[in-house]
Amino acid sequence: MSSWSSGYVSEITYTHGYYRELNPSLLRFAALVNGVRFPTGRLAYCELGCGQGVSTNLLAASNPDIDFYATDFNPAQINGAKALAAAAKTPNVAFYDTAFEDFADDPSLPAKFDVIALHGIYSWISADSRRAIIDFIARKLNVGGIVYLSYNTYPGWAAAEPMRQLLYDHVQTSQGPILERLESALKFAEDVASKSAFFTANPIIKARLEDLKTKSRNYLAHEYLNDSFFPFYFRQVASDLAEAKLSFVGSAHVLDHIASINLTADQQNLLAAEKDPIRREGVRDYAVNQQFRKDLFGKGMSPHTANSRQQAWLETRFALSVRVEDVSMTVKGSLGEAQLQEAVYRPILEAFRAGPATLHEVIAGHKAVADLGWQRVQEAVTVLVGADVLHPCLPAKGETARIKATNAFNAAVMEMSKDAGDITYLASPVTGGALSVSRFRQFFALAQQQGGKTPEDWAKAAWQILAAQGQQLVKEGKTLTTEQENIAELTAQAKEFQDKQLPILKTLRVI
Ligand SMILES: C[S@@+](CC[C@H](N)C(=O)[O-])C[C@H]1O[C@@H](n2cnc3c(N)ncnc32)[C@H](O)[C@@H]1O
Incomplete structure (x- = not known):
């Protein structure tokens, strides 16, 4: 283990992922769904633990009017992230290989950030590093600012935790390169699973072990082999964030807001009876057996009024990221697959066929959509966004400047792809985020x-x-x-x- 990495896997680098929840347009939409106002003006955005920096690089190119800052203490990853930013000539991004513990003191950072985002970090670091993140947020988040934070959670991890321990323990006590030790640990766990009452009593864990074998080994190493691995109960995280004066806004996974696909009628009644929002959220995690949470917390964020909320909905542009013909008419919630009603979804999908449009334009221009009524339109749009079919977009104004920046970024990615197929995302100046485009398609x-x-x-x-x-x-x-x-x-x-x-x-x- 290297001394700077505090038990975090540093022998091999992380995957080149992009996470749509980090996209400011999606965050703005999620804030709206949760009824709070997203920060305005020229925003400063910080990603903590940016991995290979693909998300931040891509978002900076597609949002030239936001200043992006990102850190990850793995220098090999930051080297790659900086190389992409240089190749794309993206001016509004800065990468650092600074540990969370030292980052707030860097004089080149802005005084305050409007958005601080950390995906897949909080459960994989030590208590000291978590403390450093909370201090960073307390010192560097603007009033009215928002934090996006994802983490493994209980009770969904309760049964799987011993399996992770089995893999971790085997890797820790073996010799050789990490990937070989991981391979051997997977075989070992399979052997233990076939002979152990624990796995018989928890059949779901055996299925999970099977699924692990299909995953990228770099991903598995970072997910399962860190010294630190802590699923949290929601209340623990909410109380950490409360120390930095933040309160819970709601889920960034917008499908969570659609009760019918996630909760039975009994569960909805159970939650409706819970008046304490933190307790309600914790009980919800039991109801759906939550394993991974994607939370939004805010520092004094203002709530929308009914009127400003409706205005914000109507003014938001949306665009389809798949052809209407290819849209799956099912969506997955905690209750399993739900069928989308043709009579509701077809007119909305057809209305977006011609390209990006605001909800106002869609309702004014398509009687079939207007006839559905406001509540149903709002719910269906939320479902389509959650299903990754429809995307909240940036305003049409400023698109020309954005096209210049995304063209440069996409050209750099496509050039890199000739040698390696690591980055399978291109940037859209319309949505301000990524589309998944495989190496051959590039x-x-x-x-x-x-x-x-x-x-x-x-x-x-x-x-x-x-x-x-x-x-x-x-x-x-x-x-x-x-x-x-x-x-x-x-x-x-x-x-x-x-x-x-x-x-x-x-x-x-x-x-
Ligand atoms: C599981 S990865 C997630 C990366 C990225 N957010 C993603 O989801 O693709 C966690 C990242 O946090 C970084 N990291 C862990 N502890 C850190 C610390 N104390 N300071 C800075 N970065 C840290 C690691 O190097 C790693 O890239």
Whole structure:
């Protein structure tokens, strides 16, 4: 273990993830759903524990009027994050390899932040580091500012905690490179699971172990192998944040606000009887067997009035991130899969087919949507946002400046993807966030931008990149060895890209 890492896994770097809850447009929408006013003006945004910095880099490019700051004490990760910011020439982002414990004292930070976000941090660090985060928030969050914080929680982790301990203990007491120890720990746990009453008594944990084996090993190492691993009860976190004068705003996972897909009628009655909001939230975690929470806390945030809330809803632009034809008419809540009612959702989806529109424009321009009534429209839009189908957008004003910044960022990512497929996200100046675009699809997009007219042209351009690196496609578990086979498969993928994703990427001005 290195001395700077305080027991945090530092031998291998983290995955190149993007988390949509970090997007300011989504945070603004989540604040609205929770009935509070999001900060206004030129915002200062800070991500604590930014990992590879993909989210912050992408968000900075797509939100040039926000100043982004991010830290992660792993210098290898920050080196990569800085290289991407430099390649994209993003001016409004600064990365630091400073530990949380020292960050507030850095004189180059703004006096106060409007948004402080930390995803996947709080459960994986020591009590001292958590203390440092609370101090940072107490000192650096503006009045009216918001904190997004996600963490593992009880009771959902109660049965799985001993399995994590089994993996951790095996890795700690073995020798060799971390990935080999992790592989051996997974096999060991499987063996223990097949012979142990604990796993028989908790069959869900056996299924979870199976699922772990399919996950990225870098992700597993960071998720399961830190010295510190603490699921929290909601009340513990709420009381930590209260020390920094923050109060609970609500869930950033907007589907949590749709009672019908998460709670039975009995559970809804149980929660309705709870008047203490902190206790109610804790009881809700029991009701749904919560494992992971995505919370918003605010420092004196002002509540919306009924009128300002409705205005904010009507003025928010939304856009689809998938073709109407590809939208799944089901959504997953804590109660399992729920069917979306055609009569409600179809008119709303059709209304957004033409591109981004404010809710006001959609209601004024589509009688079928207006006829649904305000409550149903509001609920359906919340569900579609929660299902990652519809996205809250930035205002149309300022889009030209944003396009310049996202074009530079996307060009840098696509150039990097020629060598490595780490970053599978491109930035949209419309939503102010990411779209997931696989490495091959990035090659097709690049070829199309460079004048390639047909999917065959894009496939040939992609093949040139792959062949130069001796890479071949794998189809149904079989490596395609000839040029002809590889180009045929790439062409099929490029046609699908042309039909399904390219129109969306164009509407959202990604390319
Ligand atoms: C589980 S990862 C999450 C990364 C990123 N937020 C994400 O979700 O992709 C936790 C990150 O916190 C960083 N970290 C842990 N303790 C830290 C500390 N005391 N100061 C700064 N960074 C820390 C680690 O290097 C790691 O990249």
